[in-house]
Amino acid sequence: MEATKKEHELIVSVSPHVKSEETTSRIMWTVSLALLPAFLSGVYFFGLKALFITALCVVSAVVFEHFYLKLVNKKSVVGDGSGFLTGLLLGMNLPASLWSFSPFTVHVPIIATFVAVVITKQLFGGLGYNVFNPALIGRAFALISWPRAMTIWMTPTASFLTMDAKTTATPLGILKEAGMSELIKVFGDKVSLYEHLLTGNRAGSIGETSAIALLIGGLFLLYKKYITWHIPVSFLGTAALIAWVFGQKGALFAGDPLIHLFSGGMMLGALFMATDYVTSPSVRKAQLIFGAGCGALTMLIRLKGGFPEGVMFAILIMNCFAPLLDRGFRSKVFGAVKTVKEIKK
Amino acid sequence: MGLATFKGGIHPPDKKILSASSPITATKPPKIIVIPLSQHAGAPCKPVVSIGQEVKKGEMVGEPGGFVSAPVHSSVSGKVIAIAEFQNAMGRMVNSVVIENDLKEEWTALKDSPDYMNLPAAELKEKIKAAGIVGLGGAAFPTSVKLSPPKEKPIDVVIINGAECEPYLTADYRLMIEKPKDIIEGLKILMKILGVSKGFVGIENNKPDAVRKMQEAAKGASGIEVLALEVKYPQGAEKMLIRAVAGREVPPRGLPMDVGAVVQNVGTALSIFEAARYGKPLIERVVTVTGEGIKEPKNLMARVGTKISELIEECGGFRDDVAKVVAGGPMMGFALSSLDVPVTKGTSGVLVLPEEGVMHAEDYGPCIRCGRCIDVCAMGLMPSMLSILSEKGMYEEAKEYNLFDCFECGSCAFVCPSKRPIVQLVRLAKSMVKP
Ligand code: SF4
Ligand code: SF4
Numbered sequence: 001m002e003a004t005k006k007e008h009e010l011i012v013s014v015s016p017h018v019k020s021e022e023t024t025s026r027i028m029w030t031v032s033l034a035l036l037p038a039f040l041s042g043v044y045f046f047g048l049k050a051l052f053i054t055a056l057c058v059v060s061a062v063v064f065e066h067f068y069l070k071l072v073n074k075k076s077v078v079g080d081g082s083g084f085l086t087g088l089l090l091g092m093n094l095p096a097s098l099w100s101f102s103p104f105t106v107h108v109p110i111i112a113t114f115v116a117v118v119i120t121k122q123l124f125g126g127l128g129y130n131v132f133n134p135a136l137i138g139r140a141f142a143l144i145s146w147p148r149a150m151t152i153w154m155t156p157t158a159s160f161l162t163m164d165a166k167t168t169a170t171p172l173g174i175l176k177e178a179g180m181s182e183l184i185k186v187f188g189d190k191v192s193l194y195e196h197l198l199t200g201n202r203a204g205s206i207g208e209t210s211a212i213a214l215l216i217g218g219l220f221l222l223y224k225k226y227i228t229w230h231i232p233v234s235f236l237g238t239a240a241l242i243a244w245v246f247g248q249k250g251a252l253f254a255g256d257p258l259i260h261l262f263s264g265g266m267m268l269g270a271l272f273m274a275t276d277y278v279t280s281p282s283v284r285k286a287q288l289i290f291g292a293g294c295g296a297l298t299m300l301i302r303l304k305g306g307f308p309e310g311v312m313f314a315i316l317i318m319n320c321f322a323p324l325l326d327r328g329f330r331s332k333v334f335g336a337v338k339t340v341k342e343i344k345k
Numbered sequence: 346m347g348l349a350t351f352k353g354g355i356h357p358p359d360k361k362i363l364s365a366s367s368p369i370t371a372t373k374p375p376k377i378i379v380i381p382l383s384q385h386a387g388a389p390c391k392p393v394v395s396i397g398q399e400v401k402k403g404e405m406v407g408e409p410g411g412f413v414s415a416p417v418h419s420s421v422s423g424k425v426i427a428i429a430e431f432q433n434a435m436g437r438m439v440n441s442v443v444i445e446n447d448l449k450e451e452w453t454a455l456k457d458s459p460d461y462m463n464l465p466a467a468e469l470k471e472k473i474k475a476a477g478i479v480g481l482g483g484a485a486f487p488t489s490v491k492l493s494p495p496k497e498k499p500i501d502v503v504i505i506n507g508a509e510c511e512p513y514l515t516a517d518y519r520l521m522i523e524k525p526k527d528i529i530e531g532l533k534i535l536m537k538i539l540g541v542s543k544g545f546v547g548i549e550n551n552k553p554d555a556v557r558k559m560q561e562a563a564k565g566a567s568g569i570e571v572l573a574l575e576v577k578y579p580q581g582a583e584k585m586l587i588r589a590v591a592g593r594e595v596p597p598r599g600l601p602m603d604v605g606a607v608v609q610n611v612g613t614a615l616s617i618f619e620a621a622r623y624g625k626p627l628i629e630r631v632v633t634v635t636g637e638g639i640k641e642p643k644n645l646m647a648r649v650g651t652k653i654s655e656l657i658e659e660c661g662g663f664r665d666d667v668a669k670v671v672a673g674g675p676m677m678g679f680a681l682s683s684l685d686v687p688v689t690k691g692t693s694g695v696l697v698l699p700e701e702g703v704m705h706a707e708d709y710g711p712c713i714r715c716g717r718c719i720d721v722c723a724m725g726l727m728p729s730m731l732s733i734l735s736e737k738g739m740y741e742e743a744k745e746y747n748l749f750d751c752f753e754c755g756s757c758a759f760v761c762p763s764k765r766p767i768v769q770l771v772r773l774a775k776s777m778v779k780p
Binding site for chain 2: 009010011012013014015016017018019020022023024026027077080125126127128129228277278280281282283284287326330331332333334335336337
């Protein structure tokens with residue numbers, strides 16, 4: 001019987017027998033690709049130091065993950081790109097000034113990566129099980145351990161090879177210390193301030209400064225349906241609303257939302273960090289609350305807290321609530337809401 | 346305005362082109378047929394023949410074993426050579442009647458009723474019951490039971506399911522192209538039995554010619570409407586179809602009759618017509634034999650009891666690298682471990698898949714909580730949680746996440762980037778706890 005010769009080799013598995021082409025690694029690599037414009041703009045403004053710091057994080061992330069998994073006898077998943085992405089995000093969240101040999105701070109990114117990849121991600125069970133965004137924990141750890149080194153901001157120079165850059169304050173730092181009129185004075189006028197914020201020609205972490213480059217990457221992910229609008233829109237919308245209402249000391253409804261949206265880690269946070277699948281809710285309605293929470297906490301810290309920037313802590317705090325939000329906003333089972341429609345005769 | 350549909354769902358490549366243009370052809374008469382005494386949801390039949398007995402084509406060989414049951418008939422004329430347990434498509438052993446075909450094709454006496462539309466409803470229902478008709482869409486639920494709703498559940502609409510949302514399958518499509526009038530007659534009979542004045546035919550819009558043919562056939566028939574539906578899996582699931590066509594949602598764990606609806610597949614409607622008009626029992630059905638792994642995809646009129654391996658031969662046999670053979674469609678069908686199993690009333694297709702494209706069960710990763718499965722679940726469940734809880738052995742907790750509302754459509758597993766075997770994990774959990 002020619003037709004049945006295959007009998008003993010047939011694969012028997014549970015339906016469905018066809019699957020979409022989407023894979024976890026394709027998602028991770030695509031998100032990494034979407035970060036490329038912002039990363040390149042970081043390198044453009046902060047020079048080789050930015051490149052070295054990011055590369056250091058990416059390489060350490062991949063190496064740490066690989067050896068940790070070997071150590072505990074698990075299959076290495078370096079190819080899935082999630083370690084690479086964590087390293088990339090962490091690097092882009094650090095100041096380029098860390099690439100410095102006196103004082104020596106090159107160990108900071110390496111240790112931060114270890115905290116991110118091994119402690120935050122793998123010790124919690126690996127991809128899919130971590131509660132907190134690994135890159136943000138890595139950054140928070142570095143900020144708490146080396147507060148000085150982590151807040152040395154280089155003046156964007158746009159001269160690629162400069163190794164000894166002048167330092168300066170971030171726009172949010174100036175806003176916190178000296179107020180709005182001073183911030184505008186530093187950049188000349190308001191239009192010039194917006195221009196600098198949009199292009200990324202301002203002090204800040206490597207990958208957070210260019211709002212335009214981040215938006216390009218974010219829109220690409222939205223278009224590819226790798227993220228949905230829920231978190232970015234509720235995050236940015238809430239932050240903008242609060243900035244507008246309470247942003248100006250002494251007067252309501254007089255704040256400037258745009259400055260808040262385009263400065264600090266707002267764009268990077270809302271588009272790439274808060275949208276991390278694992279540490280955000282997966283129910284869309286819950287994502288709206290999650291995003292709004294991130295936006296509100298960010299602005300609370302920025303306007304009332306001790307730090308000039310609040311995106312990182314806001315997202316980390318909301319990470320804790322992600323599972324709870326998912327449970328609370330579960331969609332209704334089909335048919336649970338009664339619908340009996342008369343049929344027109 | 347968009348076409349009628351439901352919330353969620355997926356768009357798998359439909360692949361219907363492989364077999365869509367092949368007209369329904371009869372298979373060679375099988376030499377031996379194996380008729381399982383349980384081919385339907387409900388009580389198995391009791392055999393009413395004995396070994397050595399001569400039977401005619403269409404003669405009853407197993408009588409219903411309860412209210413929810415349907416008789417089975419011989420699909421050939423010949424001699425009963427065995428009554429024993431044989432493997433079925435699901436891999437289970439089922440008591441079956443084996444008949445050797447004498448190739449004389451002698452029919453048992455059938456009762457012709459040219460004026461079937463004037464028969465009383467009870468008599469029509471009796472004909473359907475006696476013909477052993479069950480749902481041909483795959484679930485194989487006895488039709489006569491659906492036609493006997495309890496008094497407190499009045500039915501006001503009959504829907505014929507022509508969605509055929511499973512990729513690859515074209516059996517229903519061919520029937521709608523080739524026998525649209527008979528299907529509409531079947532619908533009229535159903536409406537008469539249930540005393541209903543409104544009937545629908547719902548067809549996915551990837552079959553515009555079927556929509557047209559059916560609309561033509563329904564012209565002049567009062568109260569019958571043929572609707573084109575959005576192309577989206579699982580559009581043909583009963584609950585989704587009722588939602589799309591009638592705008593009603595069947596409550597969780599409820600039945601279509603809870604919202605006054607009865608749904609029958611197009612193949613079933615045709616069998617109903619043939620039973621009412623010619624007294625013909627359900628002994629054959631259209632089976633789509635298709636997939637990239639088969640030489641000549643076809644739509645075959647196959648007799649119940651024919652071995653799957655014979656259908657494959659009829660279609661030129663396998664191509665080289667066949668890895669999987671599925672009874673039914675790719676989304677909900679059963680992978681066969683043996684081709685030596687018979688076609689039953691519920692076999693809508695035989696799908697032959699080559700090595701490439703077949704996922705190996707062990708190649709899956711952790712849930713990355715991307716939410717894709719939640720977006721597509723037509724039942725509004727959280728498949729991610731169901732799979733995680735089942736994996737951890739937390740079956741009771743899975744129940745809290747509406748485990749038993751999952752109808753295993755496979756949409757979630759289709760979209761999962763981690764390739765998680767969600768349906769498999771759901772089935773495991775279901776087997777470990779009581780509903
Ligand atoms: S689609 Fe897969 S990875 Fe995504 S949430 Fe569902 S189960 Fe998890
Ligand atoms: S298989 Fe179950 S959980 Fe998955 S999409 Fe279908 S109904 Fe939802």
